[in-house]
Amino acid sequence: MNYSYFPGCSLKGLGRAYEESLIPVMRHLGVEMTELPDWNCCGATAYMSVDERQASILAARNLAIAEKAGGQDLLTPCSACYLVLNKTKHYLRETPAMRAEVQQALSRAHLDYSGNTKVRHPLDVLVNDVGLDAIREKVVRPLTGLKVAPYYGCQLVRPYSTFDDAWNPTSMDRLMTTLGAEVVHYPLKTKCCGASLTGTVPEAGLRLTYILLLEAVRRKADVISTVCPLCQFNLDAYHGQIERRWGKVRVATVYFTQLMGLAFGMSPRELGLNRNFIPMAPLPPLHAQPSESSTP
Amino acid sequence: MNGTNHNGIRIGYYICHCGHNIAGVIDCGEVARRIGVLPGVVVSRDYKYMCSEPGQELLRQDIRAHDLNRIVVASCSPLLHEHTFRTAVEDAGLNPYHFQMVNIREHASWVHTDHAAATEKAVDLSRAAVMRVRHHRALTTTRVPINPAVLVVGGGIAGIHAALTLANAGKQVFLVEREPSIGGHMAKFDKTFPTLDCAACILTPKMSSVRAHKGITLWTYSEVAKVEGYVGNYTVTVRRRPRYVNEALCIGCQECISACVYREPKFPDEFNVGLGKRKPVYIPFPQAVPQVVVIDPDRCLELKTGRCKKTCVDACADRNAIDFTQKESLEQIQVGNIIVATGFRLFDAKRIPQYGYGMYPNVVTSLELERLVTSSGPTGGEIRLRDGSAPRSVGFILCVGSRDLKTNRWCSRTCCMHSMKLAQLVREHTGADVTVFYLDIRAPGKGCEEFYDRSLKEGIQFVRGRVAEVTDWALAPEEEGKLVIRVEDTLAGFVRRIPVDMIVLAVGMEPQSDAQSVRRLFNMSCGTEGWFLEKHPKLAPVSTFTDGVFIAGCCQGPKDIPDSIAQAGAAAAEAMALIDRGYIEQEPNTAHVLDDCCGCKSCIPLCPYTAISFDAGSQKAVINEALCKGCGTCAGSCPSGSITQNLFDDDEVFSEIEGLLHA
Numbered sequence: 001m002n003y004s005y006f007p008g009c010s011l012k013g014l015g016r017a018y019e020e021s022l023i024p025v026m027r028h029l030g031v032e033m034t035e036l037p038d039w040n041c042c043g044a045t046a047y048m049s050v051d052e053r054q055a056s057i058l059a060a061r062n063l064a065i066a067e068k069a070g071g072q073d074l075l076t077p078c079s080a081c082y083l084v085l086n087k088t089k090h091y092l093r094e095t096p097a098m099r100a101e102v103q104q105a106l107s108r109a110h111l112d113y114s115g116n117t118k119v120r121h122p123l124d125v126l127v128n129d130v131g132l133d134a135i136r137e138k139v140v141r142p143l144t145g146l147k148v149a150p151y152y153g154c155q156l157v158r159p160y161s162t163f164d165d166a167w168n169p170t171s172m173d174r175l176m177t178t179l180g181a182e183v184v185h186y187p188l189k190t191k192c193c194g195a196s197l198t199g200t201v202p203e204a205g206l207r208l209t210y211i212l213l214l215e216a217v218r219r220k221a222d223v224i225s226t227v228c229p230l231c232q233f234n235l236d237a238y239h240g241q242i243e244r245r246w247g248k249v250r251v252a253t254v255y256f257t258q259l260m261g262l263a264f265g266m267s268p269r270e271l272g273l274n275r276n277f278i279p280m281a282p283l284p285p286l287h288a289q290p291s292e293s294s295t296p
Numbered sequence: 297m298n299g300t301n302h303n304g305i306r307i308g309y310y311i312c313h314c315g316h317n318i319a320g321v322i323d324c325g326e327v328a329r330r331i332g333v334l335p336g337v338v339v340s341r342d343y344k345y346m347c348s349e350p351g352q353e354l355l356r357q358d359i360r361a362h363d364l365n366r367i368v369v370a371s372c373s374p375l376l377h378e379h380t381f382r383t384a385v386e387d388a389g390l391n392p393y394h395f396q397m398v399n400i401r402e403h404a405s406w407v408h409t410d411h412a413a414a415t416e417k418a419v420d421l422s423r424a425a426v427m428r429v430r431h432h433r434a435l436t437t438t439r440v441p442i443n444p445a446v447l448v449v450g451g452g453i454a455g456i457h458a459a460l461t462l463a464n465a466g467k468q469v470f471l472v473e474r475e476p477s478i479g480g481h482m483a484k485f486d487k488t489f490p491t492l493d494c495a496a497c498i499l500t501p502k503m504s505s506v507r508a509h510k511g512i513t514l515w516t517y518s519e520v521a522k523v524e525g526y527v528g529n530y531t532v533t534v535r536r537r538p539r540y541v542n543e544a545l546c547i548g549c550q551e552c553i554s555a556c557v558y559r560e561p562k563f564p565d566e567f568n569v570g571l572g573k574r575k576p577v578y579i580p581f582p583q584a585v586p587q588v589v590v591i592d593p594d595r596c597l598e599l600k601t602g603r604c605k606k607t608c609v610d611a612c613a614d615r616n617a618i619d620f621t622q623k624e625s626l627e628q629i630q631v632g633n634i635i636v637a638t639g640f641r642l643f644d645a646k647r648i649p650q651y652g653y654g655m656y657p658n659v660v661t662s663l664e665l666e667r668l669v670t671s672s673g674p675t676g677g678e679i680r681l682r683d684g685s686a687p688r689s690v691g692f693i694l695c696v697g698s699r700d701l702k703t704n705r706w707c708s709r710t711c712c713m714h715s716m717k718l719a720q721l722v723r724e725h726t727g728a729d730v731t732v733f734y735l736d737i738r739a740p741g742k743g744c745e746e747f748y749d750r751s752l753k754e755g756i757q758f759v760r761g762r763v764a765e766v767t768d769w770a771l772a773p774e775e776e777g778k779l780v781i782r783v784e785d786t787l788a789g790f791v792r793r794i795p796v797d798m799i800v801l802a803v804g805m806e807p808q809s810d811a812q813s814v815r816r817l818f819n820m821s822c823g824t825e826g827w828f829l830e831k832h833p834k835l836a837p838v839s840t841f842t843d844g845v846f847i848a849g850c851c852q853g854p855k856d857i858p859d860s861i862a863q864a865g866a867a868a869a870e871a872m873a874l875i876d877r878g879y880i881e882q883e884p885n886t887a888h889v890l891d892d893c894c895g896c897k898s899c900i901p902l903c904p905y906t907a908i909s910f911d912a913g914s915q916k917a918v919i920n921e922a923l924c925k926g927c928g929t930c931a932g933s934c935p936s937g938s939i940t941q942n943l944f945d946d947d948e949v950f951s952e953i954e955g956l957l958h959a
Contacts, residue, residue, distance in 0.1 A: 167649040167765075187767045215769045 001129060003120070004066045004074045005033040008042050008081040015078070015229030017272025021257040022077055022122060024271070028138060028264050029130050033075055036065055042081035043088060045155075046196065052091070056098060057105045059088035064106055064113035073118040075125060079155035079228035085119040086160045121156060123227050123256065124163040127171040132178045140265040142180025145284035148259065149186040149221035149251075150176055151212065153193055153231045166190070172225060172256055179263040184219040188212055193231040198238055209234045210242045213249035223280050224253040236277050252280040305430045308339040308364040309422065310355065312346035312371035314401055319344075321405035323415045327370070331422050336430055338362050347377050352384040359388040366429045370398035370422050375832075391434035393884065393943065396425045424955030431947045435884035440922050442528035443632035444468065444875045446868075449520055449818075452480020453857055454849025454864040455637035456502050461868035463511035467875060470629055471506060472534055473516045475566075477584035478503055480639055484567065484663065486670040486677075488857060489717040490747035496583060496672070503585040516586060521626065523817055526905070526923065527844030528632045528880040538622035540591035540599065545617035548587030552577050552618060555611035557604055563595050565674075568667045572674030577608055582672060591618070633844045633871035636818055636828065637864060640805040640850040643697030643704065650765040651693060651801055656779055657682040659766060659799045662692075662714055669721050679725050679798075687797035689729040690722050691781050693763045698804030699735060706825060708804035708854040712738045715802045716751045723754050731757040731794060733783055741856060759794070761786045766799055805854040818845050827853045838867040843880075846870050885926035885943045889917050892938040899930040899939065 011019040026033055041047075043059035063085060066074045076082045092099045092115055106113055126135065150172040157166045164171050167190060173183045193212060197205025212235060216224050226232045235253035242249060254273065261271040262283060273280055309331045313319035324342035332340030339358050345351050346369055358364055367390065369381050374397045382392035400418040408414040444467055448459045451473030459471045471478070482488075483503075485495035506512055515534060522533035553575055561573035567580045576595035579587070591599065591608075598604035598620055609618050645653035645661055652659045658681050660668075671677035681687055692715045698708040712734065719730045732751075737758070739748045752758070763783045770776045771793065778795035785792045807826035808814070815822050819842045821829040828847045831839040838846045846867035849860040874880070893916040900908045900917065907923035908930060910916075917939075919930070931939045940946070 165649060168655070185768075187769050211769075211771065218770070 001030065001125075002032040002034070002072050003125065004069055004072045005035045006039055006042070006062060006066070006074050006076045006081060006085070007035065008076070008078040010078050010080075010229035014233055017275045018077055018229055018232070018255045018257065020270070020272035021255055021261045024266060025257050025260045025264065026122070028266075029126075029134060031125070031130060034069070034072075036062065036069065036074070038065065042076075042078075043084040045080050045084060048084055048087065053098065053101060055084065056088045056091055057102050059085050060092065060102045060106060060113050061109065061111065063088065063117045063119075064111040066117045067113055068111070071116065073120045073125075075122055076119050077122050077227075078230075079121075079153055080230060082119060082121050083155040083160070086162075089115065089117075089119065090160070121163075121227065123156070123171055123175070126260075127175055128163060132174060135175070135260070136178050139179055139263045141263055141283070142286070143176070143259060143263050143283065144180045144286060146181045146259075147184050147220055147222045148176045148181045149184050149216040149219060149224045150189055150256075151186065151193075151216075151224050151226045151231065151235075151253075152189050153226065153228045154190060156227055157190055172227065175256065176225060176259065179259060181259065184216075184221050186216065186219060186221070188215050193228075193234045195230060195234070198234050202241065205234075206238055206242055206245065209238055210246050210249060213239075213242065213251055214246075216251045217249050221251060222284075223259070224251060225256045225259055226253055227256055239278055250278060252276055252278045254280055305336045305366060306338045306362065306364050307334075307336045307366040307368065307426055307429060308355070308358050308362065309337055309341070309426060310346055310351075310367070310369045310371075311342045311400070311418070311422070312351070312369065313342065313344045314371060314405075315345070318371070318401050318405045321408065321411050321414045322400060322418045323411070326415055327418050327422060330419050331426060334423060334426055336366075337426060338364060346371050347380055352380070355381070355384050356388040359385070359390060365390060365394060366432065367395045368398060368422065368425045368429050369395070370400045370418060370425070372401040373399050393435040394429070394432050396429040396432065398422050398425045420956055423958060424952045427955035427958075428948050428952040431945065431951055432943070433945075435942055437881045437884055438921060439879040439881055440528055441879055442874055442877070443530075443630050445470065445629070445631040446871050446875075447472065447520075447530070447532055447629065447631040447634045448637060449634065450480070450637035450639055450849070450851070451475075451478030451506075451514075451516065452637060452639045452849060452860075453482045453499065453502075454639070454860040455480070455635070456499075456506055457861045457864035458635045458637060458848055458868045459512050460502060460505055460509065461865055462871065463509045465868075465872055467511065467872065469509075469512045470532075470534075470631065471512055471514050472518050472520055473514070474519050475580065476517050476539065476588075476590040477580045477586070478506060478514070478516060479581075479583070479585065481663075482857060483581065483583070484569075484670075485666055486673075487717060487721065489713040490741070490743040492717065492720070500583045500585075503583065507585045514586065515627070517590065520817060523634070523819070524906075526925070527842075528874070529922075530631050530634060530844065532629050532631060532634070534627045534629065536625045536627060538593075538624055539588070540593070540596070540618065540620055540622050541589050542617045542619050542622075543586060543588050545615055546588040547615065547617075548579070548589070550579060550589060551611040552589060552608035553579070555607040557597060557607055563592070568674045569661075569664050571664060571667050591620075633846065633874060634818060635846045635848055635864075635867045635871060636814070636820070636840075636851060637848045637867075638808055638811075638814055638851045640854065641808050643708075643803040643806050645696055645801045645803050647703060648696060651696065651763070651799070652766040652768075652779070653801055656766065656768060656799075658687075658779060658797060659801065662711065662718060662800055662802045665718050665722075665800050669718065669725065677725070679722060679728075681798060686726050687722075687728050688726075689731070689778075689796040690719075690726075690798045690800060691779075691794065691796040692719055692730070692732045692800045692802060693766075693781070694732065694734040694802045695762070696801040696803050697806070704804055704806060704825070706804075706854065707738065709738070710854060710856045711802040711804060713741065713744055713747065713856070715800070716747060716756070718800065719756045720751060720754055723756065728797070729757070730755075731759055731781075731796065733759050733761060733763050733781065735760070735762060741858070759783060759785050759787075759792070770795075805850060808851070811851070818842065820845060820847070827851065838863050838870055844871075844874065882922065883926060885941065886921045886924040887919050887926065887928070887931050887939050887941040889919055890938045890940060891916075892936055893917055893934075894936055894938070896935060899934055902929050902933055904929065 043055035048055040194205035194208040258271045328340045328342040386392040459469045518536040521535040524531045556575045564570040565572040565574040593599040667673040761783045775795040781794045820840045848863040848867040895915040911918045931941045
């Protein structure tokens with residue numbers, strides 16, 4: 001299985017733990033990822049809100065490079081990149097005027113884009129291409145006893161819910177169960193994490209973050225599992241401010257790929273788990289299991 | 297007018313203003329002037345309303361005064377008034393087929409904004425008609441006798457009412473129902489709005505009358521498989537599913553049910569929408585008609601494995617009604633008319649996952665609550681949460697799958713009233729706080745607005761706004777352990793969180809899942825939403841585009857019980873109007889085989905009405921005029937041009953085209 005890989009800025013910066021866990025997990029499962037040559041900013045959600053035309057041109061350049069590089073599906077771990085690239089595809093398909101402008105801009109860079117690059121999220125690829133059975137085979141350290149709150153955020157499933165339900169997605173739930181973890185009922189799984197409002201309008205943004213953390217604590221989750229660098233940052237980095245405003249809601253937030261790595265027997269450090277502000281507690285001890293042989 | 301010397305053809309041309317409908321766009325005087333100079337046209341007039349009595353009288357007087365022998369009227373659609381004008385022409389002594397109608401309303405004035413171009417189009421269409429009508433020949437209609445029996449499809453309240461109306465008028469009726477019992481959705485209701493009278497008390501006597509009526513043949517657990525023929529003479533094949541019980545021998549004592557090897561009811565019970573349990577041998581509900589048990593082949597041990605003690609057979613003893621060898625059978629019946637009353641299905645609430653149906657056990661649909669309220673239901677009329685306790689607060693969410701661009705756009709018309717009825721019953725049974733979340737309260741029926749007032753007086757709270765989601769995450773202590781409704785209260789102007797114990801989703805109505813195949817079976821049309829299409833939304837609300845096939849009840853669109861019954865009565869009356877006349881008048885636009893036919897038989901498989909056969913003696917194709925619908929397929933496809941069709945002869949069609957192209 002070969003994919004083009006678009007890391008986006010986060011996975012090289014604040015969200016590097018995501019890349020640090022994604023690459024070894026994918027390699028372990030036999031998935032080849034080739035980083036897109038000379039990629040640029042995805043167009044980003046903020047830019048998209050200010051100037052859709054310019055943002056779409058940025059995004060389309062990445063799509064065009066992916067097409068030129070062989071047209072494999074473009075693996076996009078960051079939810080914001082995933083949304084912007086998909087949105088650009090949508091605009092190019094539905095708006096002839098926008099398509100003309102973007103094509104003109106691309107042609108100046110000697111690029112062309114036919115519209116065929118598929119933008120895929122690693123969660124989609126893992127659950128639907130690799131498959132839960134193949135993943136189960138690689139589990140050497142089941143996450144038995146670990147209570148996980150699966151948190152998808154908004155951009156992965158809305159508005160382009162291509163591989164899961166827009167309101168009640170379940171792919172990560174099933175993935176976590178496959179790893180041996182216990183999934184807690186988490187009704188806020190697609191609610192807003194506070195997004196960039198945590199920085200710009202903290203009284204609104206942090207309240208949303210607080211609600212997510214509070215509910216995870218109430219549901220007795222050991223850890224929140226996320227698919228998005230911004231969600232991870234918001235849920236991990238603001239505990240000081242949140243505690244001062246509303247009280248303590250201590251729970252760690254990690255990438256789903258980090259939990260996969262742990263189940264595959266990798267060390268917390270090589271998965272970037274040392275980068276968390278709120279560290280994840282060591283895995284609960286494995287009790288002596290009744291003579292159940294591991295899956296063949 | 298240069299009307300003379302055209303082989304005696306004397307044409308009268310009339311263009312109708314239709315008030316402003318036509319004259320507001322088309323210059324009718326101008327059209328009349330330009331048509332008036334065409335060869336053969338003796339009279340050319342414009343008039344305000346040609347369909348009015350003075351308009352028709354104008355036609356008749358002109359025919360007599362000017363010795364006219366061809367008439368063209370340019371006005372609305374022939375569907376609406378062709379019959380009117382043909383009759384007027386006939387009254388004045390002409391053959392009704394020496395008439396041609398031009399539609400310049402739907403085809404010109406209603407669809408164009410450029411007045412000059414629309415006027416030009418009206419002239420072109422009129423010229424074509426004038427040139428064609430010269431070639432019209434005198435034709436006569438034929439009469440075909442009508443079979444007085446009627447098939448009613450669907451045994452809900454609409455089908456029941458139609459069947460009884462017809463049977464009481466002395467007509468023979470076949471009532472076919474898919475489920476093991478008639479009664480439909482109404483049989484599941486506790487009380488009806490706005491009178492709060494008991495649904496069973498008004499329905500079950502009608503159900504028993506169906507069973508007892510000598511004029512009605514009732515086939516439950518059966519479906520229509522095939523329909524052939526035409527108005528007055530339909531041949532219908534009905535597939536009768538095996539119930540593994542001989543209907544003639546079963547007396548409904550239900551001893552077999554108590555004797556079944558399954559001591560306790562184990563399987564979800566369809567009648568109680570899965571809230572109750574039944575055995576493999578069961579009767580759908582106590583008042584079921586017919587009172588005959590049915591055995592579910594997917595659950596019955598004997599039918600699945602062939603290795604059951606068959607205690608049911610022992611219990612039935614010498615009545616011997618149980619018959620495990622029963623097979624599906626096909627029955628053929630002859631009827632003249634068909635009434636389709638196949639009802640609706642409820643919207644699947646899982647399609648709106650934000651409302652938590654299927655995720656939170658105390659989120660129920662309105663029909664599920666209906667079963668909980670009913671004394672014959674699975675809880676004996678107690679409204680209970682899944683843990684057995686009584687709810688202290690209940691929220692009703694309206695327009696679930698109605699008036700929603702993401703699911704169904706239409707208003708289901710009954711859910712406002714139905715929810716208010718259930719809300720009142722919940723207050724009465726439990727004293728719980730009830731809040732209704734609505735977009736608009738639609739209470740237009742008789743006594744319905746008063747019922748809304750009564751709901752307000754009963755202390756039911758109304759919050760206007762489309763509910764965003766149902767969830768169980770608590771922000772405040774009073775929300776702990778409750779279902780929380782998040783909604784923008786559009787009257788108060790802010791977002792609210794309202795905790796409740798139970799949520800009722802007022803699910804809307806949808807066309808049946810097999811509406812498309814049923815539509816094809818009876819050769820009907822569907823609107824874009826999938827409801828069966830009436831012939832005219834105002835003037836022919838229970839007729840379809842197929843003569844002799846009528847629709848009634850919710851298969852035509854969402855409606856309440858009184859409206860369903862009104863439609864059922866109307867459909868029965870329409871059928872009776874045809875039956876009591878005794879014959880069907882057939883349009884003479886039929887096809888005919890000329891002597892040139894070489895007997896290639898290529899037309900035979902093309903005919904959609906199986907009207908063409910091959911005569912071995914003459915070695916030519918023969919068309920049965922009674923079956924021919926005048927579709928023209930054979931005339932168009934005949935390789936030797938040996939089939940012609942009345943009103944569509946070559947000279948008529950080519951003259952019409954010439955008239956259109958003539959500048």
